[in-house]
Amino acid sequence: xxxxxxxxxxxxxxxxxxxxxxxxxxxxxxxxxxxxxxxxxxxxxxxxxxxxxxxxxxxxxxxxxxxxxxxxxxxxxxxxxxxxxxxxxxxxxxxxxxxxxxxxxxxxxxxxxxxxxxxxxxxxxxxxxxxxxxxxxxxxxxxxxxxxxxxxxxxxxxxxxxxxxxxxxxxxxxxxxxxxxxxxxxxxxxxxxxxxxxxxxxxxxxxxxxxxxxxxxxxxxxxxxxxxxxxxxxxxxxxxxxxxxxxxxxxxxxxxxx
Amino acid sequence: xxxxxxxxxxxxxxxxxxxxxxxxxxxxxxxxxxxxxxxxxxxxxxxxxxxxxxxxxxxxxxxxxxxxxxxxxxxxxxxxxxxxxxxxxxxxxxxxxxxxxxxxxxxxxxxxxxxxxxxxxxxxxxxxxxxxxxxxxxxxxxxxxxxxxxxxxxxxxxxxxxxxxxxxxxxxxxxxxxxxxxxxxxxxxxxxxxxxxxxxxxxxxxxxxxxxxxxxxxxxxxxxxxxxxx
Numbered sequence: 001x002x003x004x005x006x007x008x009x010x011x012x013x014x015x016x017x018x019x020x021x022x023x024x025x026x027x028x029x030x031x032x033x034x035x036x037x038x039x040x041x042x043x044x045x046x047x048x049x050x051x052x053x054x055x056x057x058x059x060x061x062x063x064x065x066x067x068x069x070x071x072x073x074x075x076x077x078x079x080x081x082x083x084x085x086x087x088x089x090x091x092x093x094x095x096x097x098x099x100x101x102x103x104x105x106x107x108x109x110x111x112x113x114x115x116x117x118x119x120x121x122x123x124x125x126x127x128x129x130x131x132x133x134x135x136x137x138x139x140x141x142x143x144x145x146x147x148x149x150x151x152x153x154x155x156x157x158x159x160x161x162x163x164x165x166x167x168x169x170x171x172x173x174x175x176x177x178x179x180x181x182x183x184x185x186x187x188x189x190x191x192x193x194x195x196x197x198x199x200x201x202x203x204x205x206x207x208x209x210x211x212x213x214x215x216x217x218x219x220x221x222x223x224x225x226x227x228x229x230x231x232x233x234x235x236x237x238x239x240x241x242x243x244x245x246x247x248x249x250x251x252x253x254x255x256x257x258x
Numbered sequence: 259x260x261x262x263x264x265x266x267x268x269x270x271x272x273x274x275x276x277x278x279x280x281x282x283x284x285x286x287x288x289x290x291x292x293x294x295x296x297x298x299x300x301x302x303x304x305x306x307x308x309x310x311x312x313x314x315x316x317x318x319x320x321x322x323x324x325x326x327x328x329x330x331x332x333x334x335x336x337x338x339x340x341x342x343x344x345x346x347x348x349x350x351x352x353x354x355x356x357x358x359x360x361x362x363x364x365x366x367x368x369x370x371x372x373x374x375x376x377x378x379x380x381x382x383x384x385x386x387x388x389x390x391x392x393x394x395x396x397x398x399x400x401x402x403x404x405x406x407x408x409x410x411x412x413x414x415x416x417x418x419x420x421x422x423x424x425x426x427x428x429x430x431x432x433x434x435x436x437x438x439x440x441x442x443x444x445x446x447x448x449x450x451x452x453x454x455x456x457x458x459x460x461x462x463x464x465x466x467x468x469x470x471x472x473x474x475x476x477x478x479x480x481x482x483x484x485x486x487x488x
Contacts, residue, residue: 050394084396094391097486098409107405108395150487168396 001064003028003203004172009058011044018044020227029201033214036224042207046174050088051078062171087170091177093157095149102145105132105164135163139193155186159193175206215239223247265457272444273464276430279362286366291373298378316371322432324368329360329436361433372422380415410488420476424469
């Protein structure tokens with residue numbers, strides 16, 4: 001069964017149709033990269049999946065269960081469960097500056113535990129802390145647990161953001177250009193973390209401009225242009241042997257500049 | 259010497275009244291300002307429009323005029339006349355006279371208007387990404403505001419707030435226009451009755467010292483929130 005299925009997703013901003021009917025599906029453990037030029041709709045698609053934008057129409061299914069079904073003119077409500085099926089790592093990290101690294105990780109799970117009205121709060125907090133420490137170790141930042149975001153480099157902040165997104169164990173982890181606001185020497189550490197997540201079979205959707213990385217890490221690549229999926233396939237198919245003229249132009253644009 | 263002590267004791271009383279006016283104004287205006295700010299930022303257009311008009315009037319007319327309006331207008335409109343306090347406890351009756359209450363009301367709403375704009379500036383300066391990060395982590399709007407946004411807003415608004423609060427302590431002197439026995443009122447009494455000017459300067463020293471204390475306190479608060487960048 002597909003872990004994610006998107007059917008005919010459409011999004012308009014005013015008169016501009018940014019997504020003109022997107023269909024895609026993803027199996028558990030697969031990594032999907034979304035490439036395309038700026039303004040093509042990649043980020044909007046990711047934001048619709050994370051309910052930061054309200055898609056005007058279309059359906060989203062997680063594990064075969066419909067979590068979002070919109071027809072024109074209606075705004076469906078998004079359940080907490082649906083929201084938490086997806087995790088998102090932002091281009092700008094968006095860590096909470098007043099909290100230390102470990103507190104950034106623990107905030108949401110703690111609030112969730114509180115909301116459930118658990119009586120053995122201390123026990124649960126202990127579990128949450130253990131989980132947070134485990135994830136920090138995974139992104140290689142154990143020694144930064146008590147540091148504040150302003151004391152970290154961009155690459156470290158992004159690794160914290162990844163760990164924070166993993167705290168709630170989302171079914172699908174999304175990345176919105178995770179290395180675009182990093183200095184070149186810092187992108188490596190973030191990409192390594194993402195690669196290690198692939199090795200642990202995490203389902204991911206990555207919007208990226210790092211073509212080499214997309215080629216190596218993905219099981220599937222889609223090229224979005226003007227709000228539609230222009231081409232999709234395995235990295236080999238798409239990068240080595242693009243069928244669409246637009247894809248070819250896009251992929252060769254970078255090379256011609258040099 | 260006796261005169262000096264007399265001046266000091268009267269000014270001391272005046273200062274206490276001014277201090278009460280200051281403290282109660284803050285206690286009322288800080289939350290009221292937040293409420294006004296939410297109204298102004300409301301997506302419900304009539305509410306935000308009305309709120310903007312109110313802020314405009316409150317910031318657009320002299321505070322002294324607002325004090326007069328609140329104190330005299332009810333009488334002129336035949337609604338009510340601010341009655342005399344009469345608990346039989348002289349200190350209480352003179353300190354918290356109904357004149358004091360009227361002045362307090364004027365200060366509270368006037369300062370709430372200024373505070374509301376400071377809050378708005380602070381809230382709007384927080385990046386959208388902070389709200390979005392909260393949302394994707396499954397936090398409710400309320401949790402996002404109280405657990406993530408608020409402290410960042412507080413950090414950012416401390417400098418303009420301390421400015422406004424320092425202005426407030428000196429603005430309490432405007433209450434003398436409706437005969438609230440605050441600091442300037444007491445000092446002026448010595449000028450009109452005894453022909454002395456120096457009690458006014460001494461009153462100035464009271465303000466100066468108090469503002470000095472506030473400045474140090476705000477400096478400490480800023481330091482305390484220095485551990486993060488927002």
